[in-house]
Amino acid sequence: MDLSDGVVEEYIPDVDESGQVSYPNAESTVGEEANAVLEGLADRDLLYQEFEEKVYICPSCDTEGMQYTTVCPFCESPYAVEAELLECRECKTKRPRDEFYERDQLECPSCNASLTEDNVYESEGYACHDCEECATSPEHRLWCRDCDRITLLENGTERVLCRYGLNQTGYEWLVSQLEARETIQEALASRGFETRTDERVEAGGETTTIHVYGEDPLLDRSVVVDVHDLTTLEDIERLQTARGTGSAILVTTSGSVDEPIANFARDHGIKILSTGQDGSLRSEFDVSEGSSKPTLIQRFTSAVSQ
Ligand SMILES: [Zn+2]
Ligand SMILES: [Zn+2]
Ligand SMILES: [Zn+2]
Structure with missing residues (x-):
């Protein structure tokens, strides 16, 4: 993801000629919910948020930027x-x-x-x-520049657009994600795997990006790895699809996963590892009870570390 490679330091809303508002850099990974996801991450104090502008949404065609x-x-x-x-x-x-x-x-x-x-x-x-x-x-x-509808001011829905960027906490969090990826990559390399990061994999008719991909041409084996702070069921299902006939590893940087994730991993033979305080990989992890219904923040978490 753009934030992770340090190229894009801020998400600035973009209003195109047709009045469509988007966060282009964020949307490449978090989809149409980018707005809400970024807000959620700001609530979590990983991003700072600054007011940018206010736009109005067309009541007829939902285009933003009336x-x-x-x-x-x-x-x-x-x-x-x-x-x-x-x-x-x-x-x-x-x-x-x-x-x-x-x-x-x-x-x-x-x-x-x-x-x-x-x-x-x-x-x-x-x-x-x-x-x-x-x-x-x-x-x-x-x-509305899109459908030409002219409407009373009170019929347009207001939306506030903000500029987002990583703050110190967010930066540290991101670094922890990237370091965990590096650690697993090194671990695989030392075991004879050729590794690549952010590998695009065809799976289930869709292209998905996984954090680390390892291939051992000599023994003809492969492994897909995802690193998450909070893992969603969607994340692990995606990993399962992406593995094909190879192995799959989930690295949790929080040291725990929800029960449904742990069950899914056990049922499908997905190895779960956690990173310790010192950043080293361990096979112990905690299982927390509760639902793994993905919240927006969790979705962002999985997206930002891609
Ligand atoms: Zn319209
Ligand atoms: Zn006259
Ligand atoms: Zn007239």
Whole structure:
């Protein structure tokens, strides 16, 4: 993942031409829930969070980044523009200034009364180029650049966008993940495996990335390894699929896994290792009771260490 190689230090929301908002770097690993996941990680004090901007979501097509626009109060067209308006004293017609000129003289376009600058009222207003009506002030709306829907401000859903970056705790946490990967990689190398990190593996019709891949061409054996702080059932199932006919190892950096994970590993012959305080690999680990239903934070945890 980008954060892990130190290239991308911050996730900055990106609004593209169609108004779609995303966290491009985060989404490559955590999917559409990136927003929520990043917020969750900030709650866990691994990331700092700074307000960036506020966007509105279209009630029709869910596109983010609706644009503010003024519209004509008569026909709702956004093609109502600021104009200098004149009002005829005789018939009260209010029209844009240029409509009052007749052979350089001021003349009412409606009742044809001859006017001078002294007997017309002048005001700032809006002239609509669609229905030709004039108004003192326009209406305020949100406009969707994707589906063209124009809606009341209160119908657009607000979303706050923030900038995220690793703080000290997050950095240390990330380092612990990366060190664990290095340790298992070295352990495999010393046992005759050729290793690669962040290996993309075809599994179950999908391409998945595993943290460490080891191959022993001499003995024709392979091993897939994932390193997690909090392991989800989804993580271990993915590992099981990715192993093919080879072995699979799960390294837990927290020293424990939930019971369903431990059961799954036992049933499928997946080896679980933990990292000790000194970073060394051990075969002891704790099993904690409770559900392994992945929380967003857990999902991020598995994603960030990829
Ligand atoms: Zn008039
Ligand atoms: Zn209009
Ligand atoms: Zn829309």
